[in-house]
Amino acid sequence: MTRTIPVLGRLTPYRLGALACVAVLSASSLAVLYHVLDVVGGLDYFWPVLAGALLLAAVAQAARPRVALGVGSLLLVAGFGVYVATAPESYTAALTAARVAEDVLAFLTGYSVFQMVNVTVWALAMVPAPAFLTWYFALRERYAAAVGVAGLALAFFVLTGDSGTVGTLVGVLAGAGAVGLGTLDRYGATREQLEALAVAAALMTVAPAVVTAVPGGSAAPIVPGSDTAPTGSIVSAGERVGVGGAIELSPRVQFVVESDVSTYWRVAVYDRYTGNGWVRTGDGGTLAGPPGASTTITQTVTAKRPLSAMPAAAEPVSVSGVDYSVTSGGNPVPASGLTANESYRVVSEHPRTSPGLLANAGTDYPESVTERYRQVPDTTGEGVSALAERVTANASTPYAKARAVESWLEANKNYSLAGAGADGNLVQHFLLDAEQGYCVHFASAMVVLLREEGVPARFVTGYTAGQHVGNDTHVVRGLDSHAWVEVYFPDVGWVRFDPTPADPREQAEQARLEDARERNESGVDAAGSEPTTTTTATTDPDPDPGDGRTTTATTAATATNGSGAVGATPTLPPGYERPGAGTATASDGGLPSLPEPRVLALWGVLLGGVLVGLRRLGVFSRAYRAVWLRWLPRGDPARTVDGAYARVEYVLGRRRRPRRDGETVREYLRAIDAPDAARRIAALRERARYRGDVTSADAAAARDQLRELVGENGRP
Incomplete structure (x- = not known):
């Protein structure tokens, strides 16, 4: 049996969502390489190299996964070969298997790619292989494999310390989203499954602020302005x-x-x-x-x-x-x-x-x-x-x-x-x-x-x-x-x-x-x-x-003040505060700037998950009912009375039992021995429906009776 290669022939909302998540995850690692090339030069080559890798992924859809893996490996080896060929002579002269192993270990324990001398060629050489394999698998709807390739690329930059907290978290969430949406696309989705995915994404957003196990980085709050400001001393012998x-x-x-x-x-x-x-x-x-x-x-x-x-x-x-x-x-x-x-x-x-x-x-x-x-x-x-x-x-x-x-x-x-x-x-x-x-x-x-x-x-x-x-x-x-x-x-x-x-x-x-x-x-x-x-x-x-x-x-100060200058204690310069007086913050006199889009997106994921979780817990419905019970429509007396009785049945259904199918209102109230307030509201409703002669005074009475019923035993 020949397997159909979907490419872009079947575009359901879930598949589009999964592909979008793969794109975000892939971009999280490519963004590091883009930044490197922006810093050291070479951006003119970045887009052509990336476009070539993506085109190759589309063309290679007819190839078997083993062949695609072989092509990806060749791209990686070829890139490393170009890097070695253009590296300084001092590096190539000392190039041995042990040296390569040492370099790999250094990268995996926090050695930034920015410290590399020939980083321009290295960054360009690292673009094709992950991009090709990621999109080869994504277009074949093998989202787990696509996430695995792109995730390994992102994990590498996390270990080198070059992927920031926000970029890493965005990538992780996108990877989870790709697998989840891809699974829902294949087997069908219910609202409960989508809500569970939203809650899981929110939990993943919170996790990095609590736990970290990354040699080259650390957890940090996802807030704007969390920069790398030094404290205590600006001096370090670090890289x-x-x-x-x-x-x-x-x-x-x-x-x-x-x-x-x-x-x-x-x-x-x-x-x-x-x-x-x-x-x-x-x-x-x-x-x-x-x-x-x-x-x-x-x-x-x-x-x-x-x-x-x-x-x-x-x-x-x-x-x-x-x-x-x-x-x-x-x-x-x-x-x-x-x-x-x-x-x-x-x-x-x-x-x-x-x-x-x-x-x-x-x-x-x-x-x-x-x-x-x-x-x-x-x-x-x-x-x-x-x-x-x-x-x-x-x-x-x-x-x-x-x-x-x-x-x-x-x-x-x-x-x-x-x-x-x-x-x-x-x-x-x-x-x-x-x-x-x-x-x-x-x-x-x-x-x-x-x-x-x-x-x-x-x-x-x-x-x-x-x-x-x-x-x-x-x-x-x-x-x-x-x-x-x-x-x-x-x-x-x-x-x-x-x-x-x-x-x-x-x-x-x-x-x-x-x-x-x-x-x-x-x-x-x-x-x-x-x-x-x-x-x-x-x-x-x-x-x-x-x-x-x-x-x-x-x-050193003279004996007069001991502060390092003759005279009184120096006036504090702008921006200086004595310890305990608060933390100095940068301010240019303008309004605070909005967080960058990635931060806003993370807050959106977190907020969405919290809202879904609250809905699943019934918080919204209970809040709505609490307001609904205590607010009656005004204006038409008949409408007010009818609304009052709807609330009576809700309260009695929670305290006693709901009204059964085929059971009349009078039978229901008699069977559950309803309070007098409920009977009086039911009588007003009956008048409104069959005689149509309720007045504003009757509507006011219905509101008073409802307040009595709702407040009789506390919360309904």
């Missing part, structure tokens, strides 16, 4: 860092540095901007100094609490005292974390620069720099590109452009810990819509604007100098955590720029420290940083020609 949302920085001491130079202590650098955060690509690097002249800085760093990072002045060239590895950005990371009071020694070579040297550095960038540090997502928008062109209109060199962007951000954006948040591209929102932000916003915006102008730049996190307490000692707290920009100059190296307005940032830090001391919070002082200490500031070895300002350490 990814988020942008956006309000923060409150910790006043606790993180570490103490012994160094004769006061400078910024770098922790991590990031090269790939994803639209809502930063990712560090590559797996590892080496410690190396700048290509040009440098000044040697020796530091001894002592952790005052457990740390997962190793702060150091740029550029670290040697480390001793702890086991460590080196990130692809050239920063040391402790092998197993630092414990409290554990120390290490770092020697750094700080680039020696001057405004004249940077202005004449030219644009002869190494290929490794241009490939990695000039990327901007395609969806950043023409508005940001136009702004970059306008801000740098009078700048003829990369150095002049960096100075122009830095100055423009300082002058046109306000500093606030209640930083801007957005559902889309956060830098675009900060530059074009928001009025305020903190260092992460300022630094991210400067990097993107410079990259729009072709200037290599990168996002950096770490700490400002901290509090200088004498004897070349610096006390660094969580509130000193900071983000800034490094711009590359040929034959010089990476040079620091800081577009965040200094005065309001320092006011926020000092206000938070003073507040912590007043509240006697623990761990806010160390190594003689208490308020009675009086010291002087030291300067950066390089006057930081990036912004033209001398960078000083945050000084």
Whole structure:
């Protein structure tokens, strides 16, 4: 017997619903690849590749499933082959079966695809096979197989941490819907089965907010604005860092540095901007100094609490005292974390620069720099590109452009810990819509604007100098955590720029420290940083020609106030609130924006399931009856009396028994020994029906008798 291949010949409502659910599930994983290609480039190829896979799925309907699986496997192998052929030579040289197994394990335990160097080719190579197999099975009405293929693709991105909570949940619900509707289409559906499916979907919507078992992700509420805002400190040695949302920085001491130079202590650098955060690509690097002249800085760093990072002045060239590895950005990371009071020694070579040297550095960038540090997502928008062109209109060199962007951000954006948040591209929102932000916003915006102008730049996190307490000692707290920009100059190296307005940032830090001391919070002082200490500031070895300002350490306060500045307690800057006064939130003065469509869809599924569940429990019918019993139609007296008797029978049917077929009203009332109120209403109804002479007074009497009957024994 030959099986009929349906393709699109039989389109019932349930089949259309099942196909729509398959489309949503498939789109949940394809959306990750689309986002990757938007970030790194390659969107022009995405749609043709996807269209080709879908066309192949339609053409292959006559083929047996085994043949289709073979075609899908060939597409996957061919894609991997293209990726390997175009990968950096260092990767292909080390390519072994063990290396492939290690890479697969890394992906399955939270290694983001954004960290891949050759991710453009990889993303395009991953489009055809899942799309082909998903729609081959879906068009043959094998929904379980289609959901299995698309679900595996989505699960992969969940494990890498690249599929967000909302996108994942939408995909899961769509997969369940495809199987459920497909089954109902095949065997027929009743209203009860559809209601059960709606309730199950609602339960699945709630589940992720309660339980999570994903190595690369975590459960989160399905609410708008749930972004990746950092808390306590913006510093992490992790591979990814988020942008956006309000923060409150910790006043606790993180570490103490012994160094004769006061400078910024770098922790991590990031090269790939994803639209809502930063990712560090590559797996590892080496410690190396700048290509040009440098000044040697020796530091001894002592952790005052457990740390997962190793702060150091740029550029670290040697480390001793702890086991460590080196990130692809050239920063040391402790092998197993630092414990409290554990120390290490770092020697750094700080680039020696001057405004004249940077202005004449030219644009002869190494290929490794241009490939990695000039990327901007395609969806950043023409508005940001136009702004970059306008801000740098009078700048003829990369150095002049960096100075122009830095100055423009300082002058046109306000500093606030209640930083801007957005559902889309956060830098675009900060530059074009928001009025305020903190260092992460300022630094991210400067990097993107410079990259729009072709200037290599990168996002950096770490700490400002901290509090200088004498004897070349610096006390660094969580509130000193900071983000800034490094711009590359040929034959010089990476040079620091800081577009965040200094005065309001320092006011926020000092206000938070003073507040912590007043509240006697623990761990806010160390190594003689208490308020009675009086010291002087030291300067950066390089006057930081990036912004033209001398960078000083945050000084300890004089004995007058101990806040880090002479005089009264600093005024709280915009967006700062003392602990306990409420949580700061981003606000640009406008009305709150609606959640993105996916969030609205999830709330719709949840609401639909709740409504169906309430209906199945009889909540709506009971509520309706409660109102119906106590509300009688007004106007025509006969209509009012007739409505009153209908309610009498309902009440008596629940308290005694319903009236039987063929049983007259008088027989029924006599058989159940009905109350007098019920008999009087029945008599009025009989008059209204057979004599038609009931009056408004009779209608009022019927209402009174009904109230007496309903209230006689409480609820009916």
